[in-house]
Amino acid sequence: MVGIVVGPVLARLGGGTTGGYTLLAGAVLLSSLIFAFTTKDLPAAAKPGKDTSVEKPPVDPQQRRDFWWGFAGRAALFLAYSMISGYTLYMLEDYVGLSDHDAEAKLAAVTAVLGISTIIVMPISGVLADRSGRLKPFVIASSLIFVPGFAAMLVSPTFGGLLAGNALCGIAFGSYMAVDQALMTRILPSMDDAGRDLGVLNIAAAGPQVAAPFVASLIISALGGYRSLFATGIVLAVLGALAIKPIRSVR
Template sequence: MSEQPVPSTVPVSPAVPAPGRHGRLAVDFFAAQLVVNVTVGGVSQAMLPNQMASIAPADKVAAFGLVSGIGSLVGMLVQPLAGALSDRTRSRFGRRAPWLAVGAVGAGALIVGLGLCSSLLLVALCWAVAQVFIAAFSAPLLAVMPDRTPPGKRGLFSGLAGIAVFAGGVVGVGFAARLADRIPFGYSAFGLLLALGGLVFAWRLREHPATHADRPAVSLRTLARAMWVSPRRHPDFAWAFGARFALFLGYSAILGYQLFIMQDYIGLSRDAANDALSINTIILAVTTLAGLLPAGMLSDRLGRRKPIIMVSSLVIAASAVPPLLSPTLPALTVSIALAGLGAGCYLSVDQALMTLLLPRAEDNGKDLGVLNIANAGAQALAPMVASLVIGSAAGYRGLFVMAIVLVTVAAAAIVPIKSAR
């Protein structure tokens, strides 16, 4: 029998790995998420603040806010674009692997370069460009889940990603804190970690070649149009976007103002508030981790995501009730514990649900990047919204009421979703 010719159009999504290979992919996926979050957490929360204190000691708060704000904005806007470009990439190495490799090496090199910057302008520019490459790595990394895993395994992968995000930030900050007096060395360590870790993951991903697949047109106009996902044509995607935005806005508003809540609402001294904040942070870490993996695995077993997300959201909403009714430290500690448990369960299942609502498989990278705008945008907006509410007649009680309403709305927004259970 003669050999069949290679068709001109083949699916662009890689084949889902055989059941026995999901374990290796899960380990690699977790490791890649851990590497990028250790790096970003350590650099953004410890290395940059210490560098700003060295460069502009009198204006370190404003300088750090400017640098981190510009970087966050760039990363938020570039991630869906990077995802769209990876969706359209055609190479013998696949669609995602080239972007993972280039993103990791580029971001790593720029992070190393941050240690050589001696002015605010150079730091801001270098960190903003580094965010471009971090987005080029993160967007295709997120797309690996819908690309390579069946729906029944996505709760596990989503839970692993949540653990990596949370644990990575803690480990990164802890490591960076020990390098406060060795800024160039610290940046070099984080940069090399990301570059090497990203290259190893890209190599081990072993995507199918995408050289024979249709190559969609790539232009500024087509990419700009691709960024828009019609709520009329894809209502489930729109509901998911709105739910995620509302939840992160309400959740982040309270967590970001914990210290001021303790001082101005509860009445603790500055030292006592800082001591309590350290304890509450540990409690938040423990309860969040306690909810992450079990909820994701339970959702896989049940084959249902919506009920777990709705219950998790309502737990987060309920966490704002104790301090609303009682302006005391024990009430706030109970609130933090409940919020952590709810957030852990939510984070482990939310990403799995979102992968089931993506409009088209060939746009997974772009659409996950668009969804990321919901949580990144909400977290960026939360401090401004919270400050307006606290400064009004409603005060801190108004902040708790706002959080309850927003997160309850987020739970309700899951109900109309029809294309996933």
């Protein structure tokens, strides 16, 4: 989230493509070295071998259904978010109508609003969810907050519209990220296979981010421009919220 804010600033400080990428590469290298030399890496305690003679209890079919509903909800939300956040620069140029220079200058402001609102809301949402003892309402509400965010960009093709829309999307994404992972860990079919299943759930987040640029380009070129992209984002956000509702193993 901090990278969303800092990245465009570093790119502009570089004074061009080569300088910008050099600064970004230097930031990655520096942060990696800081992590490597300041983080204690304690070896895990050895675990006793599994008793393969004992059969695993069968997985509850409802728990398995909950798992795949959670997968679908996460995939829909990440696809919607990634499609629209990844095209911000082009929206400023082609949708708002700014020149290349002005669009690059405004990009830092838009990404800062998105990143800062996300960072501020994450701990607040997490604390509220912990106190309420409920996760589903927060995930559903977070998903639906994307709707007015995308709608603001849909109805207002202006710099202000993009700012307002990204502020709402940042609130939605921050709230979502604070509670979604907790929800996902509680719908795993079996704790014996928790690592594998969490990896599968990670595909629901990483896969849409990879596919988003391609899917967004198809929507923009084939369905009538950025308004179609925002409308698609609204539909995906609603579907993401609806996918959480059938989950029964978590409140």
